[in-house]
Amino acid sequence: MRIRISHGRIIDPASGVDSIQDLYIAAGCIVALGRAPAGFSADRTLDAQGLIVCPGLIDLRAQLREPGEEHKATIASETRAAAQSGITTLCCPPATTPVVDTPAVVNLIRNRARQIGLAKVLPLGALTRGLDGQQLTEMRALKEAGCPGVSNDLRPLANLLVLRRAMEYAATHDLTLFLQPEDAALANSGCVHEGPVATRLGLPGIPAMAETTALASMLALAEQTGARCHFQLLTTERAVQMIAEAQAQGLPVTADVSAYHLQLTDLDVLDFDSLCHVRPPLRSQRDRDALRNGLGSHVLAAICSDHQPHEADAKLAPFVETAPGISGLETLLPLALKLVDQNILSLSAAIATITTHPAQILRLQDGGTLSPGQPADVCIFDPLHYWTLDPHHMHSRGHNTPFLDWELKGRVVYTLLDGVLIHERGAILE
Amino acid sequence: MNRHTIQLDAQNRLRHFLTIEGLKRSLLIEIMDLAESFSGVSEQSVKKVPLLRGKTVVNLFFEPSTRTRTTFELAAKRLSADVLNINIAASATTKGETLLDTLHNLEAMHCDMFVVRHASSGSAHFIASHVAPHISVINAGDGRHAHPTQAMLDMFTIRRLKGDFHKLKVAIVGDLLHSRVARSQIHALSTLGVDEIRVIGPRTLIPAAAETLGVHVYHDMRNGLRDVDVVIMLRLQYERMNGAFLPSEHEYFQVYGLTEDKLALAKPDAIVMHPGPINRGVEIASDIADGRQSVILQQVTHGIAVRMAVMALTMRSHAAALEAT
Numbered sequence: 212m213r214i215r216i217s218h219g220r221i222i223d224p225a226s227g228v229d230s231i232q233d234l235y236i237a238a239g240c241i242v243a244l245g246r247a248p249a250g251f252s253a254d255r256t257l258d259a260q261g262l263i264v265c266p267g268l269i270d271l272r273a274q275l276r277e278p279g280e281e282h283k284a285t286i287a288s289e290t291r292a293a294a295q296s297g298i299t300t301l302c303c304p305p306a307t308t309p310v311v312d313t314p315a316v317v318n319l320i321r322n323r324a325r326q327i328g329l330a331k332v333l334p335l336g337a338l339t340r341g342l343d344g345q346q347l348t349e350m351r352a353l354k355e356a357g358c359p360g361v362s363n364d365l366r367p368l369a370n371l372l373v374l375r376r377a378m379e380y381a382a383t384h385d386l387t388l389f390l391q392p393e394d395a396a397l398a399n400s401g402c403v404h405e406g407p408v409a410t411r412l413g414l415p416g417i418p419a420m421a422e423t424t425a426l427a428s429m430l431a432l433a434e435q436t437g438a439r440c441h442f443q444l445l446t447t448e449r450a451v452q453m454i455a456e457a458q459a460q461g462l463p464v465t466a467d468v469s470a471y472h473l474q475l476t477d478l479d480v481l482d483f484d485s486l487c488h489v490r491p492p493l494r495s496q497r498d499r500d501a502l503r504n505g506l507g508s509h510v511l512a513a514i515c516s517d518h519q520p521h522e523a524d525a526k527l528a529p530f531v532e533t534a535p536g537i538s539g540l541e542t543l544l545p546l547a548l549k550l551v552d553q554n555i556l557s558l559s560a561a562i563a564t565i566t567t568h569p570a571q572i573l574r575l576q577d578g579g580t581l582s583p584g585q586p587a588d589v590c591i592f593d594p595l596h597y598w599t600l601d602p603h604h605m606h607s608r609g610h611n612t613p614f615l616d617w618e619l620k621g622r623v624v625y626t627l628l629d630g631v632l633i634h635e636r637g638a639i640l641e
Numbered sequence: 642m643n644r645h646t647i648q649l650d651a652q653n654r655l656r657h658f659l660t661i662e663g664l665k666r667s668l669l670i671e672i673m674d675l676a677e678s679f680s681g682v683s684e685q686s687v688k689k690v691p692l693l694r695g696k697t698v699v700n701l702f703f704e705p706s707t708r709t710r711t712t713f714e715l716a717a718k719r720l721s722a723d724v725l726n727i728n729i730a731a732s733a734t735t736k737g738e739t740l741l742d743t744l745h746n747l748e749a750m751h752c753d754m755f756v757v758r759h760a761s762s763g764s765a766h767f768i769a770s771h772v773a774p775h776i777s778v779i780n781a782g783d784g785r786h787a788h789p790t791q792a793m794l795d796m797f798t799i800r801r802l803k804g805d806f807h808k809l810k811v812a813i814v815g816d817l818l819h820s821r822v823a824r825s826q827i828h829a830l831s832t833l834g835v836d837e838i839r840v841i842g843p844r845t846l847i848p849a850a851a852e853t854l855g856v857h858v859y860h861d862m863r864n865g866l867r868d869v870d871v872v873i874m875l876r877l878q879y880e881r882m883n884g885a886f887l888p889s890e891h892e893y894f895q896v897y898g899l900t901e902d903k904l905a906l907a908k909p910d911a912i913v914m915h916p917g918p919i920n921r922g923v924e925i926a927s928d929i930a931d932g933r934q935s936v937i938l939q940q941v942t943h944g945i946a947v948r949m950a951v952m953a954l955t956m957r958s959h960a961a962a963l964e965a966t
Binding site for chain 2: 405406407409410411412413414415416418482483524527528529530531532
């Protein structure tokens with residue numbers, strides 16, 4: 212299948228391209244920009260006039276719930292939602308049942324995703340067996356099976372010695388550690404940011420120091436071991452400063468932030484809105500502004516959806532008893548674009564946070580760019596399309612999002628995966 | 642729906658009673674005035690008025706309670722309602738039924754009012770936003786969030802004994818962090834316009850950013866009690882203590898227990914209140930609890946009239962809702 216994408220505004224942050232030109236695809240790969248290669252005749256031309264053509268989005272953190280929690284969502288349901296949202300690569304945390312701690316589970320997930328063929332799925336391997344925080348996994352085998360890194364998710368490690376050994380061992384095999392800094396003891400049984408809102412609502416708080424103390428020890432160990440670390444879902448002003456300092460020292464550390472932490476604050480919890488129950492919690496406006504500035508100054512390189520689809524019942528209980536998490540695939544692009552309207556990022560920089568930079572963090576050999584020779588994973592969206600998120604028209608199985616009824620701007624029109632048009636105007640092409 | 646407006650109907654009448662926060666001063670005064678008119682009822686030989694005749698009130702207690710449940714029960718009976726007591730701690734939820742299932746089952750039995758106590762903050766609000774439109778929900782304590790009828794009976798007690806709120810300095814002493822009573826008292830006192838609210842306790846038991854509630858924070862009890870008109874002692878809740886909040890009861894009593902010498906720093910006519918149950922020798926000395934300044938038992942008595950008032954007010958909105966359908 213040879214495809215010509217005509218008259219679109221091509222934005223490819225990796226190569227610095229931002230101009231209106233045609234893109235040519237053949238045999239699953241991008242073959243040329245601008246002028247057609249000699250002898251190219253398109254089987255199909257996609258008119259992208261007025262649309263933006265960028266690399267397929269790469270989401271650094273999305274839970275697909277399979278295996279183990281298929282009542283919440285499946286790889287099939289969520290990769291479908293991803294395709295409709297312009298996301299072509301999903302990196303998923305290892306907290307499935309069973310945990311991603313053996314190559315067998317990695318293969319199970321990847322094969323399932325390959326069969327369905329709507330997105331590339333890269334499971335992170337568990338850092339410890341069963342995420343128990345004590346015994347290291349066979350990381351080399353996990354890497355060979357296709358894990359781009361290892362993570363203990365939000366589960367605590369038994370002690371800093373385990374983390375030290377994990378860093379040393381991961382570094383031995385050139386694996387990136389994906390870390391979520393939160394001290395379990397300081398987080399206690401909290402469920403919202405410790406501050407005026409928690410005090411008013413009488414909800415147990417998670418103090419900012421739960422994040423900063425954990426991050427401080429992780430950074431101290433990273434400095435000593437030289438391990439490559441990617442910090443996920445930072446939420447506090449101080450954490451952004453600490454990452455900036457570590458980067459200034461030359462440590463190989465990167466960090467991301469969720470799309471929702473960039474828009475919401477703890478004030479959104481004021482009505483006991485369980486849809487705003489997330490972990491790590493929504494913090495103060497000052498923290499949110501610091502996260503935005505951290506993106507603007509490139510300390511935070513990427514935005515993830517932190518997609519966590521839930522069944523309706525999981526959110527139907529008093530706040531503390533509800534399951535944390537937001538169904539975020541469908542709002543990843545529009546919320547990233549919102550930062551452009553909020554004068555935090557340029558359009559190209561916003562696109563880089565969900566394409567090029569995640570590709571670099573995952574150290575993908577290919578993907579995240581539209582250079583000739585690369586696999587043709589492409590997202591084509593209308594930047595001026597205004598729409599409202601409606602639970603009845605969500606594609607993810609999880610409808611748990613506080614962005615319902617928000618007016619969003621920017622909608623995906625076409626998605627291509629390895630040169631195949633898999634989604635067109637809301638319809639999946641089987 | 643907004644947490645503050647869900648408790649009012651379209652005519653701004655009290656539909657549910659979930660929190661003091663966001664209610665107008667005039668409504669709090671209306672509750673106290675109505676309670677005043679009911680307080681005669683308990684002293685009559687026939688202790689009943691027919692305001693809630695034919696209505697069914699369900700006391701839905703997911704946490705154990707004696708005083709609060711009993712006074713709600715008495716209040717409902719004095720209004721001639723039928724009362725059903727359900728202790729869920731030992732009932733449905735242990736069989737795997739969700740809170741919402743329990744509610745819908747009770748709704749199917751045509752109840753009119755739920756009086757709810759639950760260990761999770763926000764549970765009363767959650768229940769109010771999911772019940773059928775003709776049902777009123779009264780919060781009898783949700784987690785650390787609110788206990789609005791307790792706060793109103795405390796206000797009623799203060800008004801009876803002290804009159805005008807505007808000149809009063811009130812100190813609340815003890816475990817503010819875990820106290821739903823204190824949160825509701827603070828909202829009520831500031832809505833009613835007291836001169837000053839002080840909270841007194843060790844840093845481990847004062848919630849983060851407490852001053853944003855409009856209070857002055859003291860860690861030295863002697864400074865905090867100076868010249869106050871009302872001293873409210875809070876129960877030290879052992880059952881909520883799951884960490885290193887305090888070294889010992891003994892040291893707590895030394896520093897924050899109400900004793901005669903500390904109380905002497907307050908105004909000579911200061912009153913001493915406690916929502917109960919009291920821990921003698923932990924937060925309050927026995928001779929103070931039983932002393933001439935203590936009004937602890939009057940608070941209990943006033944609880945019945947105040948709860949009658951709240952139930953009667955929500956039933957006005959209820960009657961209007963039934964008429965509309």
